[in-house]
Amino acid sequence: MKVAYFPGCVAQESGKELDMATRAVAKVLDLELVEFPNFSCCGSGFIDETNEALNVAINARNLAIAEKAGIQTIMTVCSTCQGMLTHAKKVLAKDKIIKKRTDAALGKIGMKYSGTATPKHMLQLVVEDLGGAAKLKPLVKRPLKGLKVGAFYGCHLIRPHEIMEFDDPEYPHSFEDVIRALGAEPVMYRGRVMCCGFPIQFVKPLSGEKLAGRQILDAKRNGADAMATSCPLCHLSLDTYQKESGKAVGASLDMPVFHFPQLLGLAFGMDAKELGLPRHLVDTKSALEKLGAVKVPA
Amino acid sequence: MVEVKLEVFRGADHEGKPHYEKFTLDLPETTPILTALLKVRTDIDPSLTMRYSCRQAICGSCAMKVNGKSRLVCSTLVGPEIKTYGKIRIDPPGNMPILRDLVTDFSPFWERYLKVDPYLLEDPEHPNPKGQVTKMSPEQVDQFKETPRCIACGACYSGCPSVGEDPEYLGPMALAKAYRFVVDPRDHAYHRRLLKLQDKGLWLCLRCSLCIEACPKEVRPADRITDLKRLANQEIGPKESGSRHSAMFVTNIEDGGLLNEFKLARQSLGFFGIFGQIGKGFAMMRHGKSFMAHPIIHDLDSLRAIYVELNKKEDLKHRERPAGKGVKGEAPT
Numbered sequence: 001m002k003v004a005y006f007p008g009c010v011a012q013e014s015g016k017e018l019d020m021a022t023r024a025v026a027k028v029l030d031l032e033l034v035e036f037p038n039f040s041c042c043g044s045g046f047i048d049e050t051n052e053a054l055n056v057a058i059n060a061r062n063l064a065i066a067e068k069a070g071i072q073t074i075m076t077v078c079s080t081c082q083g084m085l086t087h088a089k090k091v092l093a094k095d096k097i098i099k100k101r102t103d104a105a106l107g108k109i110g111m112k113y114s115g116t117a118t119p120k121h122m123l124q125l126v127v128e129d130l131g132g133a134a135k136l137k138p139l140v141k142r143p144l145k146g147l148k149v150g151a152f153y154g155c156h157l158i159r160p161h162e163i164m165e166f167d168d169p170e171y172p173h174s175f176e177d178v179i180r181a182l183g184a185e186p187v188m189y190r191g192r193v194m195c196c197g198f199p200i201q202f203v204k205p206l207s208g209e210k211l212a213g214r215q216i217l218d219a220k221r222n223g224a225d226a227m228a229t230s231c232p233l234c235h236l237s238l239d240t241y242q243k244e245s246g247k248a249v250g251a252s253l254d255m256p257v258f259h260f261p262q263l264l265g266l267a268f269g270m271d272a273k274e275l276g277l278p279r280h281l282v283d284t285k286s287a288l289e290k291l292g293a294v295k296v297p298a
Numbered sequence: 299m300v301e302v303k304l305e306v307f308r309g310a311d312h313e314g315k316p317h318y319e320k321f322t323l324d325l326p327e328t329t330p331i332l333t334a335l336l337k338v339r340t341d342i343d344p345s346l347t348m349r350y351s352c353r354q355a356i357c358g359s360c361a362m363k364v365n366g367k368s369r370l371v372c373s374t375l376v377g378p379e380i381k382t383y384g385k386i387r388i389d390p391p392g393n394m395p396i397l398r399d400l401v402t403d404f405s406p407f408w409e410r411y412l413k414v415d416p417y418l419l420e421d422p423e424h425p426n427p428k429g430q431v432t433k434m435s436p437e438q439v440d441q442f443k444e445t446p447r448c449i450a451c452g453a454c455y456s457g458c459p460s461v462g463e464d465p466e467y468l469g470p471m472a473l474a475k476a477y478r479f480v481v482d483p484r485d486h487a488y489h490r491r492l493l494k495l496q497d498k499g500l501w502l503c504l505r506c507s508l509c510i511e512a513c514p515k516e517v518r519p520a521d522r523i524t525d526l527k528r529l530a531n532q533e534i535g536p537k538e539s540g541s542r543h544s545a546m547f548v549t550n551i552e553d554g555g556l557l558n559e560f561k562l563a564r565q566s567l568g569f570f571g572i573f574g575q576i577g578k579g580f581a582m583m584r585h586g587k588s589f590m591a592h593p594i595i596h597d598l599d600s601l602r603a604i605y606v607e608l609n610k611k612e613d614l615k616h617r618e619r620p621a622g623k624g625v626k627g628e629a630p631t
Binding site for chain 2: 014
């Protein structure tokens with residue numbers, strides 16, 4: 001399947017390991033990633049808080065870039081990018097004033113938005129377009145047997161439901177279906193649909209850290225050996241700031257957190273380095289050891 | 299008919315520890331959860347304590363947690379819950395002290411509500427002449443068509459993760475109400491209200507949209523909060539880390555097309571704020587997460603051209619805000 005690859009900012013910067021893992025598993029999943037170095041940031045919801053029309057227009061530009069190349073699916077690997085691109089598409093479909101202004105702005109740079117390209121998160125593609133669990137199972141070379149994984153969705157992938165139209169807004173199952181198909185055991189806990197605290201990490205870091213800490217504790221109490229997230233911003237909160245988050249909730253945390261494609265890559269038999277696991281701040285060794293007899297190359 | 303397995307929170311002034319009490323009932327799938335709870339109270343245990351009144355999502359008394367989700371129990375049916383979860387766990391509404399079983403003390407909810415002055419304010423320098431009627435255009439009414447639907451049930455507040463974590467945050471209901479008065483042309487405190495709101499009480503919203511899912515009246519509090527943030531940044535300008543973060547994000551993307559993580563953190567938190575985050579920075583660099591260098595997109599000029607078109611000063615104005623009298627707080631004629 002040919003898709004326009006929309007890595008988003010974080011996967012090109014501090015979360016480079018997400019980009020590495022995405023490229024590695026795309027080959028196995030038979031995904032042809034078409035790259036557009038002119039894709040811009042999605043605005044992450046922050047531009048929307050200052051200038052609504054600008055927020056929609058920069059995403060219309062992104063969508064139009066893929067449309068011009070004749071590609072119908074834009075694959076995101078970030079819940080927030082997915083949320084913002086979908087939001088822009090929905091606003092353009094119903095808000096005539098913003099549509100007109102966006103068309104005029106795009107016209108000035110010789111571009112046109114027609115609405116033919118659809119943004120889809122990699123998780124969404126796997127379960128909706130690539131055959132889901134049935135297609136994944138034969139690809140698994142190293143079943144993640146014995147590993148209990150707590151999925152973490154990232155708000156913007158599932159909410160608001162009438163915008164995102166994917167899975168259930170507060171009791172989704174897609175991620176867990178994939179975890180099961182890879183041979184691991186999904187852990188159900190409320191925190192998986194809660195906020196990681198990232199949006200306020202720069203507003204009031206302690207409150208953001210408390211939120212992250214709560215969700216990690218929730219996963220831990222429900223028996224998770226590791227967490228896996230579909231959003232690199234959540235990954236920053238859950239992995240990169242885990243030490244501070246633990247302190248904020250008065251607990252010592254040691255929870256490995258995988259990016260979604262890293263979990264796929266592990267099950268496909270890829271090694272830790274290829275998937276960028278050494279770049280994590282919380283060592284993933286404890287989770288890899290849980291895989292029992294399976295020896296993971298360092 | 300469906301077998302309804304209820305697990306109901308019992309606690310506070312009862313004897314013994316707080317616990318979940320299990321009840322099993324056979325009910326039609328379309329039974330509201332409130333009806334199931336009332337059946338428990340009538341047929342099994344008359345001591346079950348809860349708030350309810352109208353049974354038709356009008357009075358807003360029966361907000362509770364249904365399998366972790368913040369909902370009105372009168373408008374949530376047993377069938378879909380049993381189908382998805384296999385059981386129905388009922389908790390009292392969140393973010394408030396529990397008094398007994400499913401009844402909580404709503405004081406923290408109302409305290410936040412009162413903080414936003416939830417009534418029309420007059421401009422003391424230009425008081426309204428007695429007997430004057432303020433006319434509103436349909437467009438002006440449309441600006442706040444969602445918020446008067448609010449029934450103050452507290453479902454949004456109960457499920458808000460930020461309210462639970464930070465007492466400084468005003469919460470979804472109070473802020474949706476604040477928006478309603480900010481854009482009401484009969485109110486004469488536009489600037490004053492936004493000045494008071496432009497701080498962390500507003501900017502601690504996470505945009506997680508749980509309030510949108512919880513609200514039984516489609517007020518869409520998270521959207522109203524975003525509207526309010528826009529108005530505040532336009533009228534007052536960035537005042538603290540939250541509003542600065544949003545405003546700086548706009549220019550940050552204009553600079554290179556992709557986020558410059560380090561620069562944004564520095565701009566949002568300021569010199570002293572970033573100093574407190576230095577530990578995180580060094581830990582990231584040790585693991586090869588060099589956020590200091592960041593790529594710049596190709597064809598940056600085309601992105602900047604969009605900025606030229608849409609990021610002029612007048613573009614920052616709220617799109618639905620019609621130019622009209624009374625809107626900015628001056629006395630209507």
